[in-house]
Amino acid sequence: MRRILFSAFAALLLLSPQAHAAGKPGLWSVTTIWTFGMAKVPPALVALARQQALRPPVNGQPFTHHICMTPYEADGRQPLHLNSRDLDCTTRTVSMRRGVAVTENICHGPLEGVVRGQVTWQGSGHFEGSTDFKGKFRGDPARMSSTFIADWQGDDCRGVRPYVAQNN
Numbered sequence: 001m002r003r004i005l006f007s008a009f010a011a012l013l014l015l016s017p018q019a020h021a022a023g024k025p026g027l028w029s030v031t032t033i034w035t036f037g038m039a040k041v042p043p044a045l046v047a048l049a050r051q052q053a054l055r056p057p058v059n060g061q062p063f064t065h066h067i068c069m070t071p072y073e074a075d076g077r078q079p080l081h082l083n084s085r086d087l088d089c090t091t092r093t094v095s096m097r098r099g100v101a102v103t104e105n106i107c108h109g110p111l112e113g114v115v116r117g118q119v120t121w122q123g124s125g126h127f128e129g130s131t132d133f134k135g136k137f138r139g140d141p142a143r144m145s146s147t148f149i150a151d152w153q154g155d156d157c158r159g160v161r162p163y164v165a166q167n168n
Contacts, residue, residue, distance in 0.1 A: 022099055022121035022123065022124050022127075023069055023073065023074040023075075023080075023121065023124060023127065023152075024069070024074055024124050024125060024152050024155075025069050025070060025071040025073070025074040025155070026068070026069060026152060026153070026154055026155040026156065026157060027066055027067075027068060027069075027152070027153040027154050027155075027156060027157045027158055027160060028066065028067050028068075028069055028150045028151065028152055028153060029064060029065075029066055029150065029151050029153050030064065030065055030066065030067055030082060030148055030149070030150040031062050031063070031064045031148060031149050031150070032057070032062070032063050032064075032065075032082075032146050032147070032148040033060065033061065033062055033063070033146060033147050033148070034057045034058075034059060034060070034063060034144060034145075034146045035059060035060060035144065035145045035146065036059045036144050037142060037143035037144060038137055038140070038142045038143070038144070041056055041057060041058075041059075042110070042111065042137055042144070043110070044110065044111070045057055048065065049063070049065065052065050052066060052160070066153070066157075066158075066160045067081070067082055067150075067160065067162075067163075068157035068160040068161060068162040068163075069162070070162045070163065073163070076093075076096060076101075078163075079091040079092060079093045079101075079103055080101065080103070080119060081163035082148070088107055088108055088109025088110070088111070089105040089106065089107040089108075089109070089111070089115065090105065090106050090107075091103060091104075091105045092104055092105075099120060099121040099122075100118065100119070100120050100121075101118070101119045101120075101121075102116075102117070102118050103115075103116070103117040103118070103119070104116055104117075105117070107133075107135065110137060110138050111133070111135060111136075111137055111142070112135050112136045112137075112139075113133060113134055113135015113136060113142070114133070114134060114135060115131055115132070115133045116131065116132050117129060117130065117131040117132070118130055124152070125151060125152035126149070126150065126151050126152070127149075127150050128147075128148060128149040128150070129147070129148055130145065130146060130147045130148070131144075131145060131146045131148075132144075132145045133145065
C-alpha cells in the first residue's frame with residue numbers, strides 16, 4: 001500500500017506545473033505571425049497593438065509586442081497570458097510536461113469558441129509555440145492561428161501591465 005501511495009505522489013509531482021515551468025518574471029518580447037481566416041483583424045488584437053503604440057497585426061506578417069510575465073506565470077501556478085486582458089476568455093493549462101505546456105482558452109464574447117495552444121520552453125529566457133482558434137467572431141464563422149517566439153528582456157516591465165484577472 002505504501003508503495004502505491006508513494007508512486008501516486010511521485011506521479012503528481014512530476015505532472016505539476018511547478019515542476020516544469022521554466023520562465024522568468026519580467027518583460028518579454030513576443031513576435032507572432034497570425035493567420036486570419038476572416039476578412040478583418042479582430043478588434044481585440046487592434047486594441048492590444050494600440051495599447052502599446054504599435055501597428056495592428058497583418059495577416060501572415062510578424063507582429064511584435066511585449067508582455068509582463070508575473071511570478072505566478074513564470075513558475076507555472078497560473079497559465080501564461082500573452083496579453084494583459086483575456087477578452088472574455090478563460091484559460092486553463094491542460095498539461096505541462098518536460099517544458100511543454102498545452103493550454104485551452106474558452107471564449108464567450110465577441111470571440112466565441114475554443115483556442116488551443118502549445119508553449120515549449122527552451123531554457124528560462126525563451127519560449128515558442130502556436131495557437132489555433134475555431135469558433136465565431138461576432139456571430140460569423142471564424143478561424144485564426146498563430147505561431148510565436150518570445151525572449152526575456154529583463155526584470156523591469158517598463159510600463160507594460162501584467163495580466164490581471166477580470167472580476168465579473
